[in-house]
Amino acid sequence: MDKVSAFGKSIGSSFTPFATRTTQYVKEQLGQAEDRTQLPPDYIELEKRVDALKQVHQKMLQVTTQYSNESYDYTNIRENITDLGRSVSEKIQLLSTATSAAEAQAALTAPPVAKPQPKTFAHAVARASLASSQLLQQQHSGAGEDPLATALEKYALASEQVGEARLTQDAQIQARFLAGWNTTLNTNLMFSTRARRSVENSRLLLDAAKTRAKGGMFKLPGKADQQHHEEAETSEDAKVEIEQAEDEFVGQTEEAVGVMKNVLDTPEPLRNLADLIAAQLEFHKKAYEILSELAPVVDNLQVDQEASYRKSREGTS
Structure with a gap:
């Protein structure tokens, strides 16, 4: 009989922490x-603010990860490996030494180095x-160069420079923004999630201890005095258990508060965003400089062609 009494006394403490938390959680879900x-x-x-910060990182990364995809601004399945041969500047250098249409075509389709x-x-x-410039040049039979072909060749070189500037921008964004925001999402915010989970686990254990304390002892008939003594011992044990659970809950809560504040206060995400903007600004500035240098050259070609056109029309009138 003593063994049965001992079982009734220790039945609450025989559960593992996991089972205790699970039981308490199920009770709460069932009301x-x-x-x-x-x-x-x-x-x-703090939890609400951390959740908002996590959603912000997920939303931004969902879009900005495109900077890791080289072809995010161009998808043309009709281009083949021949089209993707040497760079425009390399092709122009090869074209400058071509002495026939066949050599010019070979320069355009030369495999990459x-x-x-x-x-x-x-x-x-x-x-x-x-490619368009070369088509015009091959069919040009007049004196000098075809002005549109010349302009297209210069535009080709400028466009390639813009493309290289865009690749530089993408590399900077990957290193200075994407890497930082992924670290915050997968490390710092993950630490806060774990800390919050520990708080929830300690709360479940605390409430389970309170529930057991209110539940009373397993009673046996004819043993009133003995059971009264055991209930007193159990009540004292329950009090100690609740106090320990409360201390654990308070400690876990304080630790989680510190972790969440650290995540919210760190300047890293804003610094990373500033780096993203700086990379974009540098790219657009570079593109502006390249096109600003090209525009007057093409304008002059256009003005000269118009003057030549008007002169030829006057000669035939």
Whole structure:
């Protein structure tokens, strides 16, 4: 009989922490738990802010990870490996030494020395412009060069430079923004999630201890005095268990507060965003400089062609 009494006394403590938490969680979900320890309002506010920060990182990374995809601004399945041969500047150098149409065509389709041309929109424009320039040059029979062919060749070189600037921008964004925001999402925010989970686990254990304390002893008939003594011991044990669980809950809560504040206060995400903007600014500035240098050259070609056109029309009138 003593063994049965001992079993009744220790039945609550025989559960593993996992089983205890699970049982308490199920009771709460089924609405069978009488009380639930409430978290401090400041703690709940921190949780909301951390959740918002996590969503921000997920939303931004969902879009900006495209900077890791070289062809994010251009998808043309009709281009083949021949189109993606040497760079425009390399092709122009080869074309400058070509002495026949066959050699010119060979220069346009020359295989890459190291790797194929990048699949960006600017590089694609460069390839199309150079190929178009050569088509006009091959059919040009007049004196000098075809002005449109000349302009297209210059535009091809400029477009390639813009494409290279875009690749530089992408590399900077990958290193200075994507890497940082992924670290925050997968490391810092993950630490806060673990800390919050520890708080929830300690709360479940605390409420389970309170529930067991309210539940009373397993009673045996004819043993009132003995059971009264055992109930007193159990009540004292339950009090100690609750105090220990409360200390653990408070300690875990304080630790989680520190972790969440650290995640929210770190300047790293804003610094990474500033780096993203700086990389974009540098790219657009570089593109502006390249096109600003090209524009007056093409304008002059256009003005000269118009003057030549008007002169030829006057001669026939």
